[in-house]
Amino acid sequence: MTEPDISTTEKLRSLQAVAHHRPVFMGFVLVLSLLGTLLEGIGLTFLFPIIEAAQAGGDAAQNAGGVTGLFLEAYLALGLPFTLEFLIGGLAAVMVVRYSVTFLSSWLASMLTVEYERYLRTHAYELALGATVSYYDDEGSDDILNAIITQTQYASGAIQQILSLVQQTLLCLMYAAIALFIAPALTVLATVVFGGLTYLIRHVIEPGYTVGDRVASANERVQENVQAGTQGIRDIKLFGMTEHLLEEFHEIVDRYTTSRIALYRNQIAIGSFYELSVAIVLFGLIYVAITYLALSISALGVFLFAMFRLGPRISGLNSAIYAIEGNLPHLVRTHRFVDRLADNQEPDDGTRPAPDRIDTVEFDDVSFAYDDGEIVLDDISLRIDRGEFVGIVGPSGAGKSTIVSLLARTYDPTDGEIRANGTPVEEFDLREWRDNVAMVRQDPHIFNDTLRYNLTTGRDVPDRDLERVSEVAQIAHFLDDLPASYDTVLGDNGVKLSGGQRQRVALARALLSDAELLILDEATSDLDSDLERRIHETIERLGDDRTVVAIAHRLSTVRGADRIYTVEHGRITESGTHHDLIQNDGKYAHLHSIQDGSIEHA
Numbered sequence: 001m002t003e004p005d006i007s008t009t010e011k012l013r014s015l016q017a018v019a020h021h022r023p024v025f026m027g028f029v030l031v032l033s034l035l036g037t038l039l040e041g042i043g044l045t046f047l048f049p050i051i052e053a054a055q056a057g058g059d060a061a062q063n064a065g066g067v068t069g070l071f072l073e074a075y076l077a078l079g080l081p082f083t084l085e086f087l088i089g090g091l092a093a094v095m096v097v098r099y100s101v102t103f104l105s106s107w108l109a110s111m112l113t114v115e116y117e118r119y120l121r122t123h124a125y126e127l128a129l130g131a132t133v134s135y136y137d138d139e140g141s142d143d144i145l146n147a148i149i150t151q152t153q154y155a156s157g158a159i160q161q162i163l164s165l166v167q168q169t170l171l172c173l174m175y176a177a178i179a180l181f182i183a184p185a186l187t188v189l190a191t192v193v194f195g196g197l198t199y200l201i202r203h204v205i206e207p208g209y210t211v212g213d214r215v216a217s218a219n220e221r222v223q224e225n226v227q228a229g230t231q232g233i234r235d236i237k238l239f240g241m242t243e244h245l246l247e248e249f250h251e252i253v254d255r256y257t258t259s260r261i262a263l264y265r266n267q268i269a270i271g272s273f274y275e276l277s278v279a280i281v282l283f284g285l286i287y288v289a290i291t292y293l294a295l296s297i298s299a300l301g302v303f304l305f306a307m308f309r310l311g312p313r314i315s316g317l318n319s320a321i322y323a324i325e326g327n328l329p330h331l332v333r334t335h336r337f338v339d340r341l342a343d344n345q346e347p348d349d350g351t352r353p354a355p356d357r358i359d360t361v362e363f364d365d366v367s368f369a370y371d372d373g374e375i376v377l378d379d380i381s382l383r384i385d386r387g388e389f390v391g392i393v394g395p396s397g398a399g400k401s402t403i404v405s406l407l408a409r410t411y412d413p414t415d416g417e418i419r420a421n422g423t424p425v426e427e428f429d430l431r432e433w434r435d436n437v438a439m440v441r442q443d444p445h446i447f448n449d450t451l452r453y454n455l456t457t458g459r460d461v462p463d464r465d466l467e468r469v470s471e472v473a474q475i476a477h478f479l480d481d482l483p484a485s486y487d488t489v490l491g492d493n494g495v496k497l498s499g500g501q502r503q504r505v506a507l508a509r510a511l512l513s514d515a516e517l518l519i520l521d522e523a524t525s526d527l528d529s530d531l532e533r534r535i536h537e538t539i540e541r542l543g544d545d546r547t548v549v550a551i552a553h554r555l556s557t558v559r560g561a562d563r564i565y566t567v568e569h570g571r572i573t574e575s576g577t578h579h580d581l582i583q584n585d586g587k588y589a590h591l592h593s594i595q596d597g598s599i600e601h602a
């Protein structure tokens with residue numbers, strides 16, 4: 001899926017969202033950074049009394065004016081001798097605290113980063129599980145997977161970079177303030193030169209977010225390609241698509257690699273070029289300071305030291321900004337994705353408890369169109385009573401599966417109403433309603449877990465219930481062939497089972513749920529007719545409490561139904577028992593005659 005361009009407002013909104021995540025924790029890290037900066041400043045100004053003490057032969061107190069005077073007062077207050085040894089000791093103590101504080105703030109910042117990644121992933125996954133099926137139809141599950149697994153990882157990197165940016169900015173401001181205090185004119189000159197260099201570099205090198213956006217979109221495509229390759233491996237092999245897929249993969253991975261290298265190269269280039277420039281500029285400043293300004297040795301020492309420390313910080317600042325820009329596209333995409341998920345949540349406005357017993361289900365003039373707007377169901381009206389076996393037949397694409405999707409509320413009607421016991425189904429709590437509906441699809445999902453897990457979906461179920469449904473769904477027939485019986489792992493999407501065995505597992509799973517409505521959407525199509533007939537007979541014998549709706553192309557599947565609806569082009573064109581419909585001599589009779597082989601078909 002192509003993403004629209006990222007606007008500045010969107011970037012700011014994303015950064016704001018990051019800043020609002022755990023604001024107290026973040027505030028604490030920032031306070032620690034500020035403390036680290038102050039301690040660095042104190043450490044730096046320690047150079048004043050140290051140089052002066054060195055010049056005075058060990059005792060700085062003789063000459064204690066200005067900054068040194070402040071240190072003298074502090075030492076007197078603490079009852080410490082104001083000598084070179086104690087000054088160096090003091091500086092060492094300040095540095096120990098300073099670097100301990102920096103360690104703590106960096107550690108907490110990395111904790112925040114990882115924690116933000118966990119938050120983003122969990123939040124996105126929760127929303128993804130609650131999103132509508134039509135959202136999945138539009139977005140594609142591979143994009144959703146990529147957004148949750150990969151994009152969140154890059155996106156969370158932004159939090160650490162933002163904190164590092166703040167740290168670097170504070171340090172820069174502190175060095176600049178000290179330098180300004182010592183030599184205002186020289187500092188202004190240095191600021192102009194450094195500012196000019198920053199401007200130049202940022203206009204010569206491609207912006208971080210442009211390269212970052214290329215990385216993000218290449219990354220998405222890598223994921224799509226690999227997913228197609230792994231999930232569709234059988235068709236890929238059978239249709240000789242390996243080469244084409246690999247060719248595409250190489251192309252995208254090349255783009256990903258070049259963009260990522262460019263991002264790192266630019267980041268390093270900014271750093272290196274800046275450090276070189278700073279070194280050269282500093283020599284110029286030293287020359288100006290010595291030749292034209294009458295600075296004391298201690299002031300000159302501190303000024304130069306501040307400048308030497310400032311240079312790499314400004315370079316670090318630029319790199320941090322570039323890195324943030326590189327990660328911004330991931331962050332913005334992740335936030336967009338989360339917003340889209342939030343906008344596409346399944347409705348939860350139904351407040352009534354769903355009925356424990358469903359006596360009737362009615363479709364009243366129900367029409368439906370998917371997102372593309374084309375009418376798929378047109379004025380469908382039908383009725384299903386408790387204990388009935390209802391069949392739905394019709395040509396491919398007629399709308400049969402859509403009818404039962406509406407019943408399970410995977411989608412809601414565009415027009416008309418579906419009622420259960422006279423109440424519109426939208427008024428029921430969605431989850432409770434779905435507990436009433438057990439659907440078995442033609443191609444059910446089998447979890448890469450044991451047969452037992454696939455039947456119970458993780459619930460505690462007594463063995464006798466397992467055996468009961470296994471008998472009905474004819475699982476017992478192949479159970480002995482499985483090496484560990486119910487505890488056999490069935491492989492990725494049940495790869496170790498045949499199509500018909502997969503269908504039987506899904507059928508048993510549905511029967512075990514004891515839902516009021518059992519919906520079979522081509523659920524036994526992969527079984528031979530004899531096995532299918534036996535399963536259907538057993539299901540029909542389960543009693544009057546079991547309401548069954550079965551969609552089938554093979555008409556023998558629904559031959560025994562209490563009522564059969566024929567659907568054509570989204571409309572119900574006839575209904576009745578098998579006998580009625582044969583008498584009616586309409587579409588059903590026609591399909592029946594084809595399947596019986598009594599007429600030739602083109």
Ligand SMILES: Nc1ncnc2c1ncn2[C@@H]1O[C@H](COP(=O)(O)OP(=O)(O)OP(=O)(O)O)[C@@H](O)[C@H]1O
Nearest residue numbers: 137370371372376395396397398399400401402403
């Ligand atoms: N998720 C979807 N988004 C858009 N259109 C869809 C979607 N699912 C189905 N359709 C369209 O709706 C129409 C009815 O599809 P449906 O699956 O209900 O038919 P069906 O009678 O069950 O077909 P089949 O017997 O082949 O399974 C088809 O034209 C199909 O292309």
